[in-house]
Amino acid sequence: MSKELLHTDSLSDVNVPEPIVPVPTSDNGDASVYRSLGWVYALEAKLAWLMRVILFVAMISLGLLMAAQVFMRYVISLPFLGMEEMAPMLAVWIYFFGMAYCSRERDHIEGGVMALLTHNRTVLLSLRLLGSIICLVALVVFLKFGYDFASFNIQVNRKSSYMRLPKYLWDFSMIFGLGLMVFYMMLQIFLEARALFTGKGGE
Known part of the structure; x- marks a missing residue:
């Protein structure tokens, strides 16, 4: 009885119906749920390209920076403390833009417990919509706190200890990432x- 209720005989269909991804892929680009949004996705494609460039440059730069720090500290015994500031700055840009790109692909960790109990399309879509709304509210709250923190650092003209870089270089990663x-x-x-509401999409 419980086996039938939980569908534990096969977990291959645990995500049926499939969660709706914010950006269509080559497999589902012609789905009805994405209709009439071509202009949005044309602009979004440029945004996604910019995010990939930022992520690539930041990750390569962070790797080179860490290699340079190891060389200077342990090979020539001349550590440069400014690198201790640059590395976290690059890391937070990678972190927040990675979060945004993950949201684009809907690749974040997501529980599918209800899909074990029911395959009713309306129930699952309603619960996923409710979860998305809750996530949006949380993101807006975090974005507001991030904006307030960045504004404070700009007002007091806060700078880093060694390289005297403005602290908003760190803060903007949070604002842009959460905004995306x-x-x-x-x-x-x-x-x-x-x-x-249309009964189309999310099958």
């Missing part, structure tokens, strides 16, 4: 609501 996550979450909510 809000954008993708709003897009996801729109698509989930469209699929729920």
Whole structure:
């Protein structure tokens, strides 16, 4: 009885119906849920390219910076403390833009417990829409706190200890990353609501 209730005989269909991804892939680009949004995705493609460039440059720079720090500290015994500031700055840009790109692909960790209990499309879409709305509210709250923190650092003209870099270089990563996550979450909510109310999409 419990085996039938939980569908534990096979977990291959645990995500049926499939969660709706904010940005269509080559496999589902012609799905009805994405119709009439071509202009949005044309702009979004440029945004995604910019995020990939920023992530690539930041990751390569962080790797080179760490290699240089190891060389200077342990080979020539001339450590440069400014690198201790640059590394976290690059890391937070990677972290927040990585979060945004993960939201774009809907690759973040997501529980699928309800899909074990029911395959009812309306129930699953409603719960996923509710979860997306809750996530959006949380993101907006975090974005507000991030904006307030960045504004404070700009007002007091806070700078780093060694290289005297303005602290907003760290803070802007949080604002841009969370802002992009809000954008993708709003897009996801729109698509989930469209699929729920039109009865098309999310199969």
